[in-house]
Amino acid sequence: MTWVVIAVVGVVTMVFKASGPVMLGTRELPPRVASVVEVLAPAMLAALVVTQTVGGDHEIVLDERVAGLAAGGIAVWLRAPLLAVMVVAAATAALIRLF
Amino acid sequence: MVQTVRIRHGVRAALPLAVAPFLFGAAFGVLALDAGFGAVGAVAMSATTFAGSAQFAAATILDDGGGVVAAIVAALLLNARYVPFSLAVAPIFPGSRRRRAVESQLIVDESWALAGRSGRFEYGVLLGAGALLYVLWVGGTALGTLAGDLLDPEAIGLDAAFPALFLALLAPYLRERRALVTALVAAAITIVLLPFAPPGVPIVAASLASLIGLRR
Numbered sequence: 446m447t448w449v450v451i452a453v454v455g456v457v458t459m460v461f462k463a464s465g466p467v468m469l470g471t472r473e474l475p476p477r478v479a480s481v482v483e484v485l486a487p488a489m490l491a492a493l494v495v496t497q498t499v500g501g502d503h504e505i506v507l508d509e510r511v512a513g514l515a516a517g518g519i520a521v522w523l524r525a526p527l528l529a530v531m532v533v534a535a536a537t538a539a540l541i542r543l544f
Numbered sequence: 545m546v547q548t549v550r551i552r553h554g555v556r557a558a559l560p561l562a563v564a565p566f567l568f569g570a571a572f573g574v575l576a577l578d579a580g581f582g583a584v585g586a587v588a589m590s591a592t593t594f595a596g597s598a599q600f601a602a603a604t605i606l607d608d609g610g611g612v613v614a615a616i617v618a619a620l621l622l623n624a625r626y627v628p629f630s631l632a633v634a635p636i637f638p639g640s641r642r643r644r645a646v647e648s649q650l651i652v653d654e655s656w657a658l659a660g661r662s663g664r665f666e667y668g669v670l671l672g673a674g675a676l677l678y679v680l681w682v683g684g685t686a687l688g689t690l691a692g693d694l695l696d697p698e699a700i701g702l703d704a705a706f707p708a709l710f711l712a713l714l715a716p717y718l719r720e721r722r723a724l725v726t727a728l729v730a731a732a733i734t735i736v737l738l739p740f741a742p743p744g745v746p747i748v749a750a751s752l753a754s755l756i757g758l759r760r
Contacts, residue, residue, distance in 0.1 A: 446612050447579070447580055447581050447582075447585055447606060448585060449612055449616075450602055450606065450612055450615045450616055450619070451581070451585055451588055451589045451592070451593075453616050453620075454589070454592075454593050454598065454599075454602055454615075454616055454619040454620060454623070455588070455589065455592030455593045456592075457620055457623070458592070458593045458594075458595060458598065458619075458620070458623045458626065459592065459649060461623055461624065461626040461627050461630065462626045462629075462630055462648050462649055462651045463630065463644070463645040463648045463649070464626075464627050464630045464631065465627075465629075465630030465631040465632070465633060465634030465648070466630065466633070466634050466637035466644035466645065466647070466648040467641055467644055467645050467648070468634075469631065469634040469635070470634070470637075470641070470644065471635060471637070471638060474635070477758060480757040480758065481754050481755060481757035481758060482631060482632055482634075482754070482757070483757055484722060484723055484726040484753075484754045484756060484757040485628055485629075485631065485632040485751060485754045485757075486632050486660050486665075486717065487714060487717040487718070487723040487724075487726050487727040487730070488628075488726050488727060488729075488730035488750055488751055488753040488754045489625065489628055489629060489632070489730070489747070489750070489751060490657060490710050490711075490713055490714035490717070490727070491714060491726075491727035491728070491730040491731040491734070491750070491753075492625075492730050492731065492733070492734045492746065492747040492750035492751075493653060493657070493707070493710045493747065494707050494710045494711050494714060494731070495731050495734040495735055495738070495746075496734060496738070496743075496746060496747055497703075497706050497707035497710065498704075498707040499735070499738065500738060500743070500746075501738070502743060503738075503739060503740070503741075503742070503743075504738070504739055505735070505738050505739055509701070509704060510703055510704040510707060512704075513701055513704025513705070513707070513708060514704060514707045514708055514711065516708075517704070517705075517707070517708025517709075517711060517712070518708070518711055520708070520712075521708070521711055521712045521715050527557075527560055527709065527712055527713075528560035530708050530709065530711075530712045531560060531561070531705040531706075531708055531709050531712075532705075533708070534701065534704045534705050534707070534708030534709075535700060535701035535702055535704055535705040535708075536701060537701065537704065538701035538703070538704035539699065539700050539701035539704075540701075542698075542699065542701070
């Protein structure tokens with residue numbers, strides 16, 4: 446039965462990922478649709494930040510990730526490179542977990 | 545030629561992230577074995593689904609004795625975010641419909657976010673970053689099924705590195721007022737829904753914030 450899960454999740458996920466490039470293609474979008482698509486990226490990034498920081502199973506979980514994000518946020522504010530931002534966030538969470 | 549350069553940019557952009565998909569991939573391999581996927585099944589899922597959170601959700605549910613339907617529904621809800629992700633990057637994919645369908649499989653949270661880091665999506669970066677992450681994710685899964693857990697990703701704080709990465713990639717957008725408002729509304733929708741909605745649904749609902757784009 447696990448193969449049913451592997452097959453169904455695999456095929457449907459592939460369809461999800463291909464949906465934009467296959468349906469919309471390279472054609473020019475109507476201006477109103479284009480302006481919605483334009484702000485999709487910041488909307489989705491903001492949602493990812495929230496779920497990956499406090500996301501749990503049907504709950505909000507406040508743990509070391511929050512401290513990591515705060516430290517990473519300071520690094521972003523100081524215009525640190527991506528790698529530095531990630532290292533700062535990871536190290537902060539890891540250190541707090543140690544103690 | 546130019547494209548090759550851009551793809552190389554993408555590979556380089558994703559290199560700092562390289563350790564994480566490898567370790568999480570190995571962790572998935574171990575969990576999938578426990579859940580009865582077998583090594584081939586575990587690698588097959590990483591190669592076809594190529595989306596960490598959904599794979600972990602499906603394997604965890606099966607491992608806990610949950611049903612096949614529950615595992616499928618949970619995984620697909622988590623992956624439904626790839627519809628708005630895919631719509632947002634759609635215009636950058638060239639070539640035939642079949643080629644677009646194949647190449648779009650390299651869309652994953654990190655490659656998608658990295659491809660948009662300059663404020664508009666770059667095709668080469670998406671392919672380069674996506675290909676590197678794909679190899680590491682599938683390779684990590686295979687190694688996990690053979691060698692067991694390599695190193696607990698959470699012990700070195702990798703779960704905190706990802707929200708920070710997405711925040712760093714979000715930051716450049718926030719200078720523009722409409723994008724800032726959209727991001728705040730999306731974050732609010734996500735937080736409000738997190739305690740009630742099944743995992744994955746809050747992110748999809750947050751895509752509605754982009755309707756702010758209709759206002760001129």
